[in-house]
Amino acid sequence: xxxxxxxxxxxxxxxxxxxxxxxxxxxxxxxxxxxxxxxxxxxxxxxxxxxxxxxxxxxxxxxxxxxxxxxxxxxxxxxxxxxxxxxxxxxxxxxxxxxxxxxxxxxxxxxxxxxxxxxxxxxxxxxxxxxxxxxxxxxxxxxxxxxxxxxxxxxxxxxxxxxxxxxxxxxxxxxxxxxxxxxxxxxxxxxxxxxxxxxxxxxxxxxxxxxxxxxxxxxxxxxxxxxxxxxxxxxxxxxxxxxxxxxxxxxxxxxxxxxxxxxxxxxxxxxxxxxxxxxxxxxxxxxxxxxxxxxxxxxxxxxxxxxxxxxxxxxxxxxx
Amino acid sequence: xxxxxxxxxxxxxxxxxxxxxxxxxxxxxxxxxxxxxxxxxxxxxxxxxxxxxxxxxxxxxxxxxxxxxxxxxxxxxxxxxxxxxxxxxxxxxxxxxxxxxxxxxxxxxxxxxxxxxxxxxxxxxxxxxxxxxxxxxxxxxxxxxxxxxxxxxxxxxxxxxxxxxxxxxxxxxxxxxxxxxxxxxxxxxxxxxxxxxxxxxxxxxxxxxxxxxxxxxxxxxxxxxxxxxxxxxxxxxxxxxxxxxxxxxxxxxxxxxxxxxxxxxxxxxxxxxxxxxxxxxxxxxxxxxxxxxxxxxxxxxxxxxxxxxxxxxxxxx
Numbered sequence: 045x046x047x048x049x050x051x052x053x054x055x056x057x058x059x060x061x062x063x064x065x066x067x068x069x070x071x072x073x074x075x076x077x078x079x080x081x082x083x084x085x086x087x088x089x090x091x092x093x094x095x096x097x098x099x100x101x102x103x104x105x106x107x108x109x110x111x112x113x114x115x116x117x118x119x120x121x122x123x124x125x126x127x128x129x130x131x132x133x134x135x136x137x138x139x140x141x142x143x144x145x146x147x148x149x150x151x152x153x154x155x156x157x158x159x160x161x162x163x164x165x166x167x168x169x170x171x172x173x174x175x176x177x178x179x180x181x182x183x184x185x186x187x188x189x190x191x192x193x194x195x196x197x198x199x200x201x202x203x204x205x206x207x208x209x210x211x212x213x214x215x216x217x218x219x220x221x222x223x224x225x226x227x228x229x230x231x232x233x234x235x236x237x238x239x240x241x242x243x244x245x246x247x248x249x250x251x252x253x254x255x256x257x258x259x260x261x262x263x264x265x266x267x268x269x270x271x272x273x274x275x276x277x278x279x280x281x282x283x284x285x286x287x288x289x290x291x292x293x294x295x296x297x298x299x300x301x302x303x304x305x306x307x308x309x310x311x312x313x314x315x316x317x318x319x320x321x322x323x324x325x326x327x328x329x330x331x332x333x334x335x336x337x338x339x340x341x342x343x344x345x346x347x348x349x350x351x352x353x354x355x356x357x358x359x360x361x362x363x364x
Numbered sequence: 365x366x367x368x369x370x371x372x373x374x375x376x377x378x379x380x381x382x383x384x385x386x387x388x389x390x391x392x393x394x395x396x397x398x399x400x401x402x403x404x405x406x407x408x409x410x411x412x413x414x415x416x417x418x419x420x421x422x423x424x425x426x427x428x429x430x431x432x433x434x435x436x437x438x439x440x441x442x443x444x445x446x447x448x449x450x451x452x453x454x455x456x457x458x459x460x461x462x463x464x465x466x467x468x469x470x471x472x473x474x475x476x477x478x479x480x481x482x483x484x485x486x487x488x489x490x491x492x493x494x495x496x497x498x499x500x501x502x503x504x505x506x507x508x509x510x511x512x513x514x515x516x517x518x519x520x521x522x523x524x525x526x527x528x529x530x531x532x533x534x535x536x537x538x539x540x541x542x543x544x545x546x547x548x549x550x551x552x553x554x555x556x557x558x559x560x561x562x563x564x565x566x567x568x569x570x571x572x573x574x575x576x577x578x579x580x581x582x583x584x585x586x587x588x589x590x591x592x593x594x595x596x597x598x599x600x601x602x603x604x605x606x607x608x609x610x611x612x613x614x615x616x617x618x619x620x621x622x623x624x625x626x627x628x629x630x631x632x633x634x635x636x637x638x639x640x641x642x643x644x645x646x647x648x649x650x651x652x653x654x655x656x657x658x659x660x661x662x663x664x665x666x667x668x669x670x671x672x673x674x675x676x677x678x679x680x681x
Contacts, residue, residue, distance in 0.1 A: 095501040141416055207531060217569050218417045229417075236412065237420045247417070284418035286464055287481030287500050294602050323599070329568040 080352040081345060083299040083308045085364055086110040086272075087357040091294045092275050103296075104152040106357070107271070110157070110298040113354050121159045121222040127268045128206055130161030133168065135266070136205030140171040141226055142285045143212040145273045149296070150210065152362045153271060157208075170199055171230045191233045193241045200231050200262045207267040213277035213297065213309050215289075219251035220331030222282065222307045224270045225343070228257035250329035255337030260301055264343070270305050272297035279316040291316060294358065303344030304351045306334045308364070315363025388450040389491075391433035394514050400443070402434040411541040425460050426452040426583070428490075434498075435511060442507045443498040451490050451541030454539030455480065455560070455586075461487040462545070463559035463570065472507055473516045475539065475678040478556070479505060484512040488519050489539060499528040505649060544586045544606050552661075554599065557591040571601055578623050579646070584608045584673070586671070592661055600636075600661055605646045606671035617641040638662030644671050 086109055091102040111123040128134055134157055138145040150169060157167050164178030169185060176185035189198045200207065209281035211227035218237070219226055229235065232244055239245040246254040258264060281289055292313065299305040309330055317325040337343045345351060355364045393399065404414060414430065420580045422430075426481060439598065451457045458475070467480030474486030474493065482500030484491050495512040497504035540546070545560045559570055559586035561575035562585055564577045570589045587605040594600050596605045607613040620639045629657040638649040652658035 096499075142418075217421055218415065218565070237417060237423075250572075281464065282418070283416050284421070286485075287483050287496075288467060290481070326572075328570060328572045330572055 054195050058250075080350050081299065081301040081304045082352045082354060083297065083301070083304050084113045084354045084356065085295055085308065085312075085362065086113070087293065087295040087355070087359075087362060089292065089294040089358055091210045092292050096276065096292075098146045098148040098275060098293050100148040100151060101199045103146070103148045103275070104155065105292055106296050107152045107156065107298075108151070110271075110296050110364045111354055114298050114300075115209050120156065124156050124160035128157060128160055128162060128208075130163075130258070132162055132206045133166040133204045134162055135199045136167060136169045136209060136210060136222075137170050137208045137227060137231060138169060138210045139230065140174070142283050143214045143276075143290075145210050145212055146275055147182055149273050149275065151179070151273070153208065153210065154179055154182055159320065168199055168204060171182055173197070173233070174336060175199060177214050193233050196260060197233075200260075200266070204266060209267055209270045209302070211270075211314065213274040213293070213295075214282045215278055215280055215313055215327060216282045217284075218247060218329070219254065219333055220327045220329050221306065221310050221313055221334075223272055223332055224305045225258050225337050226251065226254050228260075228263055229254065231263065243288060250332050252332040252336045253289070253340070254333045255341040255343055258337065258343050259341040267302075268300065270297075270299050270302060270303060272309060274309070274312065277313065277316075278321065279313050293361075295362075298344075301333060301344035303338045303346050305344075306331070306337075306354055307346040307348065307351060310334060312363045319361075319363070384412050388431070389448065389519065391446055391515075392518075394435060394511065397435040397437050397511060397514075400434040400436055402432075402445075404430075404432040406430045406432075411537040414423065420565055421569070422449060422451075422460065424566045425456040428452055429665055434613075436575050437441060437507050437511075440507075440525055441558055442504070444504075444508055444511050445494075445496050445498065447496075448509065448515075449492040449494075449655065454487070454490050454594040455542045457487040457490050457492045458539075458541060458545070459560040459562070461485060463566070466556045470512075473509070473645065477512070477516075479509065482508060484531065486516060487510050487514065488516055491519060493519075542586055543670050543672050544604060545588050547668055548588055548590055548604065549592075549668045550600075552592040552594070554591040557589075559589045561587050561589070567603070571603065573650075574602075574623065576623075578616070578619045579603070579605055579648075580607065580612055580619065581605065585612075594657035594661060596653040596657045597649075598657065600652035602649050602659060602661060603648040603650070604669050605648075606669075607644045607646070608643055610644055613641055613644050613646050613671065616646050620646075640666050641676055642666050645669055 063107050088102055088106055092098050108120045115126050117123045117124045154167055155273055167178050169176050173188050174185045175187040175189055189203055191197055192201050198362045209224055209227055211223050215221050216222035235242050235244055237247045239247050257314060274293050274297050275344035276290050277293050278285055297305055297309055314327060334346050338346050353364055355362055406414050408423055408427050428450045433446045436443050465478045467478040470477050470479055474488040477486035482497035482504045484495040493515060495508050497508050542560055562583050564581045585605055585607055588605050591599050591601050636652040636655045636658040640647050640662050647662050649658045649662040
């Protein structure tokens with residue numbers, strides 16, 4: 045027996061339906077007094093050379109420019125004081141997986157936190173349960189703070205008064221992209237892909253509900269700034285890296301709204317994919333978690349009309 | 365190329381038994397290279413410790429274990445990491461490889477190999493192998509291919525009985541491609557676009573149809589996705605699935621017919637779809653530029669694709 049179906053509406057209904065949600069939401073906007081949430085993209089191709097070495101001075105300069113643009117404050121130290129005070133203990137959540145946050149960028153951030161008056165020992169650089177303090181922590185993280193009974197990092201719950209999110213920019217096999225929202229997967233333990241016997245069921249439905257981590261009260265309340273390392277992002281696959289899909293974007297993406305930041309990062313990744321193939325090459329699976337973070341967890345906005353994207357530096361190949 | 369017969373030391377299963385319970389081959393000494401202290405072994409149960417969420421990619425192909433070993437070339441200190449993924453069958457080693465097989469294709473390494481950006485990938489018997497330069501800057505292809513060639517030369521010969529293959533009856537010592545993959549029409553297929561898989565999580569990473577398993581995919585299904593040029597100067601994607609029985613194929617076809625449209629206004633640029641079933645085989649064509657392109661391609665695949673050596677006769681009328 046043979047069956048034939050030719051139905052024009054099929055793809056519209058199933059294959060690409062979710063992508064429509066990504067940029068079409070209208071849920072609460074971060075910053076009620078501000079009609080738009082600002083996301084700064086700053087690029088300098090010279091930040092990474094042909095040997096793939098990151099230039100610390102350029103990374104630091106980019107960070108300063110980005111922070112000035114984000115805050116509208118001229119003095120760079122004052123920029124940082126708008127987010128963090130000398131009394132704060134700052135948990136700086138980097139990513140150490142296969143496209144790790146570049147050490148040179150982490151160093152630049154720690155320097156500015158220090159300039160803003162935060163004590164060296166009050167800067168905790170960490171991912172999962174490996175942490176270090178201050179400048180030494182940029183390259184050496186042998187400390188362990190453990191997790192609560194609820195499987196949340198004690199750095200988040202007990203040892204920090206403020207958080208700073210520093211993910212890398214990458215595509216992801218399970219979730220489409222993994223940037224600011226998904227970076228908090230490294231703040232909890234006892235998680236697994238089948239979501240068996242776990243407190244946080246974050247992997248089902250293409251990780252649609254991973255925003256639940258960003259919505260945890262200590263993370264939502266304490267995280268004040270997001271600095272995305274977009275120096276050499278991954279645009280296909282991930283987290284395991286095929287280096288053919290890495291490219292020197294030479295950028296940072298800075299903001300305070302995780303949904304808006306991820307929306308801008310999604311645009312960059314999608315732009316690179318289309319450019320790479322010379323035709324549409326949609327992310328698969330579509331990054332549902334960005335839309336769900338907005339609609340269900342009210343973490344920010346993915347509505348491009350409500351995101352004020354400021355692009356500084358190199359315009360060519362920015363995909364903004 | 366360096367020929368090293370003693371490159372790999374068989375593990376507990378000395379004699380080449382690569383079935384369940386064996387630990388497979390372990391990376392051994394390579395002349396001209398030194399093993400560094402960095403090595404690891406993971407099974408399916410703890411693969412996430414090495415690959416995080418990336419482990420799901422291999423679990424979907426029934427991975428048995430992974431050996432990781434870092435090497436330094438004595439002549440110049442070049443560092444490369446070897447990853448030996450042992451799957452449950454050659455078909456699944458091919459499957460993992462096939463879904464990311466772009467790049468240039470060096471000859472004489474594995475059954476099929478690809479190289480790009482300092483990463484060599486190949487499959488051979490039940491092994492999917494990655495050899496990756498620590499520093500991908502410059503052109504690291506020389507030493508990466510040297511190490512990869514040595515690994516390929518030392519991997520044990522494929523034994524049909526031991527491998528417990530599910531493919532065609534082998535007439536030689538080369539492992540067969542899965543029947544469905546081998547029988548897909550070659551004409552018009554875009555190079556390196558064919559991907560062999562089984563599960564919903566794999567399909568979602570290739571082409572997103574739905575979070576629901578509307579195609580009734582499971583470890584018992586063989587499936588391929590491939591892109592084709594179409595007469596209307598476009599590109600369409602074919603998804604073909606072989607089910608263990610006709611009843612499941614019929615159920616999947618009915619599921620495709622009744623898939624409910626999502627609440628979205630997004631419409632594909634090329635929303636022409638073809639779905640057809642013949643016996644245990646289901647063929648879906650999406651993203652075709654015209655309706656006739658979708659239909660023509662779908663019918664061609666239905667006519668050519670085979671679920672096993674006897675084609676898809678079971679349940680066929």
